[in-house]
């Protein structure tokens with residue numbers, strides 16, 4: 001890895017057990033990682049292919065950074081295996097240094113150097129770096145080239161971090177909350193940059209607390225909670241697995257017990273801005289037709305009782321719905 005944290009490392013070896021995807025850029029199998037008696041990661045497995053972005057989402061303290069740091073070669077697994085292009089990344093072996101890079105949660109920029117000097121310093125460490133102008137252009141920092149890094153805003157420093165990570169033209173990129181502190185416009189520009197890298201064949205492992213970031217960028221994603229992957233798959237697989245939602249404001253003279261049972265659906269009442277709302281979650285094998293199948297008897301019930309369903313809405317589950325149910329401990333493994 002061509003960051004400042006380089007160190008000697010073991011040679012490449014095969015993936016024990018042979019159960020990883022041999023075409024994968026990143027492979028994680030039954031990873032467990034402990035800090036003393038505390039097990040922070042409890043048997044996590046996933047692969048990331050070249051040209052794929054995999055988003056690792058999760059609650060605070062779920063084990064995302066621990067997982068990513070293990071893949072970056074900073075930690076040896078307590079058990080299980082991690083591989084980057086089939087090589088153990090522990091200690092960042094020479095075979096991987098030019099092929100993988102990272103934007104870490106805490107950047108290690110030198111405040112006294114100018115932006116241009118910072119880029120030049122990183123270029124000196126690489127075999128085939130992007131030009132200084134290319135890095136300035138893709139980070140949107142061309143007009144900041146001559147100012148000291150300490151004078152950059154938090155979001156600008158984050159963009160410089162990303163520029164330095166991209167500069168050696170890595171094939172694998174670890175992005176640990178890369179857009180934290182960026183304004184919405186800078187975040188969108190960064191998403192475009194990341195999407196372009198993935199389109200060029202870079203394998204990206206992203207952690208983020210911005211669910212929209214994962215929705216926009218991820219080919220596949222996993223949601224971790226307390227050291228375990230609770231939900232995994234494509235965005236569609238993950239949200240479809242959590243059902244469709246039918247909701248309306250609870251009519252004034254209707255009690256919860258009066259509401260009809262709908263096929264494949266469970267009902268609950270939730271408060272929205274001090275109004276009681278009925279929310280049905282509709283699950284079922286027929287993912288295309290299940291909402292229609294539940295809505296028809298609901299409308300028939302309303303017709304018979306001369307009830308108007310105010311503010312009636314029908315939508316798919318969102319990634320936020322799935323995330324919140326994982327955080328509540330309500331989710332079983334959905335694997336794609």
Ligand SMILES: Nc1ncnc2c1ncn2[C@@H]1O[C@H](COP(=O)(O)OP(=O)(O)OP(=O)(O)O)[C@@H](O)[C@H]1O
Nearest residue numbers: 035038039040058059060061062063064065066067
């Ligand atoms: N060096 C350490 N020593 C002891 N415990 C640690 C250490 N680093 C992390 N932990 C603990 O391991 C757990 C996982 O931490 P980790 O930073 O991997 O989570 P995370 O998913 O990245 O969280 P966040 O979203 O809050 O950044 C947490 O409970 C954390 O307190």
